[in-house]
Amino acid sequence: MIETHLHEGVFEVVFDNPPVNALSAKLRTGLAVAVADALADEAVTAIVLRGGKSFSAGADITEFDKPLSPPLLQDIIEILESGQKPIVAAIAGNALGGGLELALGCHYRIAAPGTRLGLPEVLLGILPGAGGTQRLPRLIGVEAALDMIVSGAPVSADKALAIGLVDQLASDNASLAADAIAYARTLTGPRRTGDLTVSADPAIFDKFAADNARKIANLRAPKACIESVRAATVLTLKEGLAKETELFLRLLKGDQSIALRHIFAAERTAAKIYDLPKVVSLRPIAKVGMVGAGTMGGGIAMNFLSAGVPVVILDLQQDALDRGVGVVRKNYDASSAKGRLTNEQVENAMGLLTPTLDFTALADCDLIIEAVYESMDIKKEVFSRLDSVAKPGAILASNTSLLSIDEIAAATGRPGDVLGLHFFSPANVMKLLEVVRGAETAADVLATVMNLARRIGKVPVVSRVCYGFIGNRMLDPRQTNAEALLLEGATPTQIDRVHNHFGMAMGPFEMIDLAGVDIGWHRDPSRIEGLKDALCAEGRWGQKTKAGFYDYDDRRKATPSPLVCDIVENLRKKTGTALREISEEEIVVRTLYTMVNEGAKILEEGIAQRASDIDVVWVYGYGWPRYRGGPMFWANQVGLKKIVDGLTRYAARMGRNFTLSPLLVRCAQHDLALDRSVIQEMQDAF
Numbered sequence: 053m054i055e056t057h058l059h060e061g062v063f064e065v066v067f068d069n070p071p072v073n074a075l076s077a078k079l080r081t082g083l084a085v086a087v088a089d090a091l092a093d094e095a096v097t098a099i100v101l102r103g104g105k106s107f108s109a110g111a112d113i114t115e116f117d118k119p120l121s122p123p124l125l126q127d128i129i130e131i132l133e134s135g136q137k138p139i140v141a142a143i144a145g146n147a148l149g150g151g152l153e154l155a156l157g158c159h160y161r162i163a164a165p166g167t168r169l170g171l172p173e174v175l176l177g178i179l180p181g182a183g184g185t186q187r188l189p190r191l192i193g194v195e196a197a198l199d200m201i202v203s204g205a206p207v208s209a210d211k212a213l214a215i216g217l218v219d220q221l222a223s224d225n226a227s228l229a230a231d232a233i234a235y236a237r238t239l240t241g242p243r244r245t246g247d248l249t250v251s252a253d254p255a256i257f258d259k260f261a262a263d264n265a266r267k268i269a270n271l272r273a274p275k276a277c278i279e280s281v282r283a284a285t286v287l288t289l290k291e292g293l294a295k296e297t298e299l300f301l302r303l304l305k306g307d308q309s310i311a312l313r314h315i316f317a318a319e320r321t322a323a324k325i326y327d328l329p330k331v332v333s334l335r336p337i338a339k340v341g342m343v344g345a346g347t348m349g350g351g352i353a354m355n356f357l358s359a360g361v362p363v364v365i366l367d368l369q370q371d372a373l374d375r376g377v378g379v380v381r382k383n384y385d386a387s388s389a390k391g392r393l394t395n396e397q398v399e400n401a402m403g404l405l406t407p408t409l410d411f412t413a414l415a416d417c418d419l420i421i422e423a424v425y426e427s428m429d430i431k432k433e434v435f436s437r438l439d440s441v442a443k444p445g446a447i448l449a450s451n452t453s454l455l456s457i458d459e460i461a462a463a464t465g466r467p468g469d470v471l472g473l474h475f476f477s478p479a480n481v482m483k484l485l486e487v488v489r490g491a492e493t494a495a496d497v498l499a500t501v502m503n504l505a506r507r508i509g510k511v512p513v514v515s516r517v518c519y520g521f522i523g524n525r526m527l528d529p530r531q532t533n534a535e536a537l538l539l540e541g542a543t544p545t546q547i548d549r550v551h552n553h554f555g556m557a558m559g560p561f562e563m564i565d566l567a568g569v570d571i572g573w574h575r576d577p578s579r580i581e582g583l584k585d586a587l588c589a590e591g592r593w594g595q596k597t598k599a600g601f602y603d604y605d606d607r608r609k610a611t612p613s614p615l616v617c618d619i620v621e622n623l624r625k626k627t628g629t630a631l632r633e634i635s636e637e638e639i640v641v642r643t644l645y646t647m648v649n650e651g652a653k654i655l656e657e658g659i660a661q662r663a664s665d666i667d668v669v670w671v672y673g674y675g676w677p678r679y680r681g682g683p684m685f686w687a688n689q690v691g692l693k694k695i696v697d698g699l700t701r702y703a704a705r706m707g708r709n710f711t712l713s714p715l716l717v718r719c720a721q722h723d724l725a726l727d728r729s730v731i732q733e734m735q736d737a738f
């Protein structure tokens with residue numbers, strides 16, 4: 053874990069704790085001993101601290117739930133900073149969180165090109181608790197420090213040099229060790245960041261909070277970060293550190309940080325498939341085929357193009373193909389106009405796209421993804437054609453958001469090569485990828501796409517086959533109840549507001565209007581079976597027709613619609629629904645608790661591998677507030693008994709089809725957290 057080398061007076065401490073060099077208790081102990089030895093050794097004139105492959109990703113997050121064991125990171129930083137010999141941090145890979153704070157405790161910093169330096173604690177609902185909020189502003193000034201600490205975003209080595217966060221850049225990774233030692237030899241004594249002072253106009257902090265008001269609304273950590281940086285400008289280092297610790301400990305125990313840490317772990321756990329063999333060789337994916345050049349097809353293609361993977365995109369008509377390619381080009385140009393991509397990157401990506409009308413052009417693709425109209429007959433036809441043109445071993449995927457992958461796979465002679473890849477719209481932006489595992493999907497096919505998902509920057513979650521998979525299946529009871537509540541007396545604004553206050557990116561009706569009220573509509577204006585049919589019959593298809601559950605102006609601003617009130621009123625009379633006062637509590641039960649109930653059924657049936665996978669789906673695919681940890685995590689925090697009581701109270705209003713999940717009821721009765729392990733423990737009961 054720790055290696056030390058003496059290079060003619062320069063003492064090099066190399067620490068390595070794979071995979072990310074987290075500063076675990078064992079590593080901290082080793083570091084404290086090595087540094088103390090070097091400081092006491094008269095033969096040593098300077099010290100270099102270097103991480104193995106990467107400097108450090110910071111504190112070991114897995115230790116946060118236990119009492120912290122000494123030496124604390126703060127203690128080591130104190131030893132380093134007060135040391136009488138010059139100490140250099142030699143930084144490569146990542147210097148994040150406590151890793152960067154360790155480097156700030158050193159007197160000088162040298163970084164390899166490509167290094168990322170940042171304080172991402174805020175993303176875990178905490179603040180840099182080992183002096184970061186006190187030393188960073190002293191070193192780089194208040195404004196730059198606020199940017200880094202409150203956004204949590206890392207800076208590059210070049211930027212770090214420009215803002216004074218590092219003193220030198222090494223020529224390359226390989227020469228970092230030698231460059232750091234050479235640098236250490238030139239130094240005559242310590243230079244302590246903690247000795248610097250920093251002042252700022254107090255108005256800066258209020259302005260910063262106001263400028264970022266939307267981003268930090270509802271979040272406690274960014275506000276505490278601002279308060280702690282402010283302390284650095286008015287308090288001594290010692291007092292400022294005490295303030296930082298007080299804020300850190302309060303945040304660490306708070307529900308937001310617990311939820312955010314849950315999601316951090318859940319995202320990584322979701323990538324693990326519990327029943328795959330330990331060693332699976334992956335199929336190479338060098339070229340991708342896309343069937344369908346519509347909005348989804350184009351968006352999906354962009355993920356691969358941006359990652360440097362060539363894509364052949366197919367449509368049946370030349371004009372549809374041209375339109376699809378045009379949309380891809382327009383999206384890339386928009387990114388370039390915003391400065392997110394250079395012209396060269398755009399041209400490189402577009403250069404990898406080959407449009408075609410000919411199925412045989414897909415013959416050498418390693419993965420072919422279908423994104424055509426959501427109809428089983430059409431999908432079967434496409435897959436049967438793909439079966440006849442695709443090379444042996446090619447992976448065949450459907451982007452269906454609800455249909456049976458098993459039925460689609462049966463249209464081919466190679467069901468083991470077939471699975472679902474459910475991207476979310478806009479597919480080039482949304483991080484979630486539901487990977488739908490058919491009954492016969494081969495282990496190496498699954499392993500290959502899980503790996504590929506990360507290559508294109510997606511967060512993959514595995515779902516078994518059921519109608520709507522994990523996400524849309526849980527959406528169903530929410531939307532059904534939201535519509536029923538309108539007939540019973542609620543308004544779209546009332547329901548959406550409950551969801552907005554909860555922290556959802558969009559409420560149920562804002563979401564339908566954006567997605568299109570007409571999705572799944574039978575297109576027969578004389579057949580009105582529900583509220584959505586009635587709206588569609590009036591041409592209220594959502595934002596695209598500037599009218600849906602709300603009216604929209606040219607800037608897509610929504611206002612309540614008197615016409616929708618009339619439509620609801622008519623349907624209420626037609627269905628004989630009694631009008632009554634709808635409480636916020638009823639909205640919460642019928643549109644949020646029902647999702648938890650459906651999630652429990654999904655677990656019970658083995659559709660999701662674990663409860664935390666469901667949380668990842670909702671946070672990354674449906675705008676569930678990250679700081680609430682996802683629906684299943686939230687349910688445990690609310691209390692399952694309360695959820696079951698609420699659902700029982702309103703069960704009669706939710707129609708004959710509503711049933712409580714036996715798993716949810718049992719967990720509530722036995723005071724257990726909802727999870728798959730519970731199912732295993734209760735195997736006999738099911």
Ligand code: CAA
Pocket residue numbers: 071072074109110111112113114125146148149150151153172173176179180181182184317320321
């Ligand atoms: N502590 C413990 N484990 C960590 C960790 C940390 N700080 N950072 C990552 N890991 C684990 C991951 O959980 C994952 O574990 P599994 O293999 O079991 O799934 C493994 O290391 C690899 O991580 P990734 O899959 O994320 O690897 P990556 O190469 O895609 O990304 C990374 C690497 C950029 C460092 C990313 O892991 C990351 O952002 N880590 C978190 C960094 C962070 O938030 N640091 C601040 C910690 S809090 C702190 O330091 C408090 C303080 O003020 C003292």
